[in-house]
Amino acid sequence: MTKISVVGSLADQAYREIRDLIVSLELAPGAVIDEKDLMERVGIGRTPVREALRRLAQERLVEVYPRRGMFVTGVDIRELARLSEVRAVLEPEAARLAAERATEADRAELGELLTDLDAGGEDPMSLDERIHRAVYRSAHNHLLEATLEQYYVLALRIWTLALDHSVEVAEAVQEHRALLEAIRDRDGDEAASAMRDHVENFERAMHRVLLTV
Numbered sequence: 001m002t003k004i005s006v007v008g009s010l011a012d013q014a015y016r017e018i019r020d021l022i023v024s025l026e027l028a029p030g031a032v033i034d035e036k037d038l039m040e041r042v043g044i045g046r047t048p049v050r051e052a053l054r055r056l057a058q059e060r061l062v063e064v065y066p067r068r069g070m071f072v073t074g075v076d077i078r079e080l081a082r083l084s085e086v087r088a089v090l091e092p093e094a095a096r097l098a099a100e101r102a103t104e105a106d107r108a109e110l111g112e113l114l115t116d117l118d119a120g121g122e123d124p125m126s127l128d129e130r131i132h133r134a135v136y137r138s139a140h141n142h143l144l145e146a147t148l149e150q151y152y153v154l155a156l157r158i159w160t161l162a163l164d165h166s167v168e169v170a171e172a173v174q175e176h177r178a179l180l181e182a183i184r185d186r187d188g189d190e191a192a193s194a195m196r197d198h199v200e201n202f203e204r205a206m207h208r209v210l211l212t213v
Helices: 003-023 035-042 046-058 079-101 104-119 124-138 142-162 166-173 176-184 188-210
Strands: 062-065 069-072
Touching: 003 035, 003 046, 003 142, 035 046, 046 062, 079 124, 079 142, 079 176, 079 188, 104 124, 104 176, 124 142, 124 166, 124 176, 142 188, 166 188, 176 188
Parallel strands: none
Antiparallel strands: 062 069
């Protein structure tokens, strides 16, 4: 493995780990980014961490102010509606493509997710995350997958504020049954409709919860 590829893989690892710290609110909104502290927390050197932070800044999870430093972007609950408007357009298309393009391996993974949905017991947001990302991958369009991943992460950080209110979240996640069954049955129109309904209903559920936080 070349030096460039090693740095690249470490930057990807640093990106995922720092992003998870931000999304989970372990790195609080508005907090100052301390490179040395991050290097110690993720166990990765300065160059990959800096590359990860540049990527996170492009994705609006980190803000850079000249001569002041770098900060975790604040959480604005009002952004949820705008994110949902974008997702309500793009996610149904991903679901439609997944119904048309899913490989046997994809369909097996989606079938396992249906089983997990029936079984219950898993953290609802963790299951929601797994389902959405499986659908994105099954669409087999890397540009669409990357775009939806970015918007999902931005929304997920807002949803994290509501995770103590698991009843609303769990009910919304159960809506994925119709989506997964439509993709399994290769029904693109039904998959798109089910995804659109889920995104819009989930946004409404989160809005209700966040008003009480």
